[in-house]
Amino acid sequence: MSELIVKPSKAWFKQSLRLLHHEFRRGELTIIFLAIVLAVGTVFSLTGFSEQIKQAIISNSANTIAADRVLGSSREIPTEYLDKSESLSLKVATKILLDSMVFSGDNMLLSELDIISEAYPLRGEFLVKMSLDQKVATSVGAPKQGTAYVEESILSRLDVKIGGTIEVGVLPLTIAGVIVEIPDRSYRMFVAGPSIFLNIKDIEKTELIKPGSRVYHQYLFAGERDDIEEFETWIKPQLNESQNWYSVKSAQNRLSKVLDSSEKFLSLASMLGIVLAAVAVAVASRRYGQRHQPMVAVFKALGASKSHVKKLYMLHWGLLSLISIIVGLVVGYLLMLAGVSAIESYLSLDESQITFKPVITAVITGLLCSVAFAVHPITELISTKPLDVIRGFKQNVLPSFGWHQLIPLFALFALLMLFSRDLIMSSSLLLGGIVVSGVLLLLGRLIMGAGRSAGAKAGKAWHLALANLKRRANENSVQLVSFTIAIQLLLLITVMKSSIVDEWQAQFPENTPNHYLLNIANEEVAPLQDFVNELGIDNQGFYPIFRGRLSAINGEKTVSFDDDDDVDKSDNEKDESIKGSSTENEAKQDDKEKPKERKGAGRELSLTWQAQLPMANEIIEGKWWEESDVSPQVSMESGVAERLEIKLGDELTFTLGTDEFTVPVTSLREVNWKSRQLNFIMIFNEAAVKGIDTTSISAWMVPEENKNQVYRFLSQYPTVSIMDFGSLMKQLTKMIEQVSIAIELILVLVVLAGSLVLVAQVQASMEERERELAILRTLGAKGSLLRNSVLFEFIALGAVAGLMASIAMEIAVFFLQTQVFDMSASFHFSYWLIGIFAGAGFVGLMGMLSCWRLLKLSSVTLIRRTM
């Protein structure tokens, strides 16, 4: 017996490279390659893009509040705050924010006025160009009295030049320069318009601020660290809910939270596409495994050891993953650059660097796709028996259930965790995804089953196609789900863009107001009233308004609040200040009974008084007051009353700055919020509001032909602000458009990934399809019948997906209409046709392209190949 010479072959390396080269050239790896590139590229571009934005907004601008701390308030703050800061030798600057109409000649524009004191900014630089061709911007403080700094867009929109004049309120101001950088720029969703900076000493002369005007004060503080901190500990317990204390960090935190959540939303939405890409990898690698079985068996029969085969395939797959991931990163980087250059005009992204986070996230995504979804077929492949060269290969065996089937689920979960970093969210998304897919699959089966029976009567080609569709239901299920989702997104965008807004607008009655007038001084009410009466403009009168907070109910302080009303203000700083004040209350009332906490409205409310019950209001409990009533009373909207557990007869205390007054609830009203009239939660009678300063607001229905006349007339009252509902609608449409872009991105991704799955699936079924066609051919089927039966199968699949997508779209639109737009639901049958035809057309085309080879084969080749 001779010794066995063990000479492990080192040829695996060379063979692996050779295999990779050939397989790539023959296009056998294309699907897997494209799927990984798609996943990696998507993740990298998305995360990279949002990283860039975050850097630009947060890191690049070192100071986003122009101070060390800021106290924001809707009212002026008590002088002792300022005294205290002075005693600590802190620097203080003031900024008042106010939306107002600005005029130049015949042009007018709603803009944001930033009225600043000389000391502004305390930190950072306020950069202005004094002429448009000035190269380096100048760092400035407040503009000189009688001048203003404006954002560049104002020049074109008001058709003025630097040195020209604009009218702010009743005050003409000379434009002294164009703003380049604002140190405390806020990134608000809805800004009234471009900013104009003016000196606080000019504010009186504009006559814009009247009692009751809606303004926002910011007090900026800066100083030595210890002093600032001492001031902070002193002031925090005294702050109330309408005051907002923040530092650079808390401002940045809030901002980055907003950015993070939008990034999270986008990447989770893109998960749809990534999951499909992973499925394409799974399908393609299963076919890959089956296709390579003979090769592994021959290798082993010819004497290759298991470790040889293992190393060969590990290197092969590893290189494939590596190449795909690298190409994916490059593609993602290019996409990111394209995205960045598209928004460059909004944000200065000068020193953008690639951080590690997007790279790592993208690489992990790529590895999960290429490994987790392929590990089972590849390990199966490696363990192919050499005896199989003689006994034949298992083809298309359905995978038995085992732990390996959980790997993709784990991988999906890992991806979800990677994107959301939220266990509950990941679990529920995974479960939700499984449930939705399950429902879609079930529905799809039902429809395909019904189609099968219908097809029996619809001609031979359809009959064959539908029978095949049903038989391949398992394999088709992923495509079905993915195309359903894609078509649904498509329909949703179309419906949202073209129908919902129109339908929403159409449901309002003819005389619905289309202009809102704000900041009307009391002495201006009479001439404006005369004007609208003369012109016969529909209006619901003038409402005096003032702002105040519901601070107590029946003597019980309101502390907690519904923070969903005003997300922007609910940050940590504020929570702390509230906690501070409530402990103080407890201390004060220690010897009395335990203080009960009542739910309050939280934010400041717009309050009004009226003698008569306004239109679109209906008393459902209690009684509206007589005009002559001298006892103070309030009438409350019934829905809010229910929410705050307020009943008829309860005593409500309102705080207006430092003033307080208490009134009983004498009636509850039902309000038709859909009416787009001016509606109020609280309406007082005249007796309750004696001595309170107010400005008025009004809502007018201005017919198109009277618009110019109205605008010209109103320009006599420069301090009155007009909000055109049409331009509000434009803002809404713009927002929908932006959301649509995000959805369109996802749509493209899903379509691409879904197509990859389709092609992978078709390739996997190619041999089976060839065999079927050959059999049909030998039985004498005509060429056109064969072609049609192949084509119709895909058309039917697409149509089923389109049908299900239409149903899903209708459900989604139902929720949008009833929950978001607060309107009655309607059907959109014409879009069903779009869905079904788009699905049938696209999937039919994709199927035809991927079966091109099959359709072109002559019957002789078909038969020879399969016999």
Place this chain on the structure above:
Amino acid sequence: MKSNSEAILKVSALTKSVQLDEKTLELLQPVHLTVNTGETLAIVGSSGSGKTTLLSILAGLDLPTSGEVYLKNHPLHQFNEEQRSQVRANHVGFIFQQFLLISSLTALENVMLPAELANLPDAKEQGLALLASVGLAERAEHYPSQLSGGEQQRVAIARAFITKPDVLFADEPTGNLDTKTGIHIADLLFQLNEKHGTTLVLVTHDPKLAKRCQRQVEMDSGVLHEARLDNVNVEELSADMKVG
């Protein structure tokens, strides 16, 4: 150990049975067989008689249920999968009925493959020479799908000889080819076999092909016995051919 330098393949009391549900299926009754170095042996027998089963055990692709198999004095029946694959790499060549070329490799690369697995030098030169000797020098860079059945089997024959194997196993090498091509392939096979002095174990239906071997054995329902082909009913054999 009674080692005989002449015997390259020695089989004694070899059986193979498989478990099918409750029943045990005896595929091979105790088989005794010795093949000498340089000998050419044909295994004939009707379809399903167990020829392929025996061949796969002889070549170390499968293990016997009981009994002993020595190939070049290696006790294959005691070897595990890895050891047997090493024996195959060093000593064995194959030709299959379905050719079994690797579709993603070119003709030349297919031929070179066993040489690479056995760590032999000059794989490429050897491969090109062998391709030339089967008349396919021009097709070296072609993929299997671009070759006809006969051409594919010629590549497979070149592949089988590249390692200069001690034993060459061929299972119905002409079974998938038309008669004319089959004869051509058989010519090539015997020509190369003679040139290299390789031991050949050939499984076939074809009595004409079997006759070209020095010795014939017949398999009959798992029982192996020496066959004298001139006594075998040729018509009976060719009737079997259509079944295989």
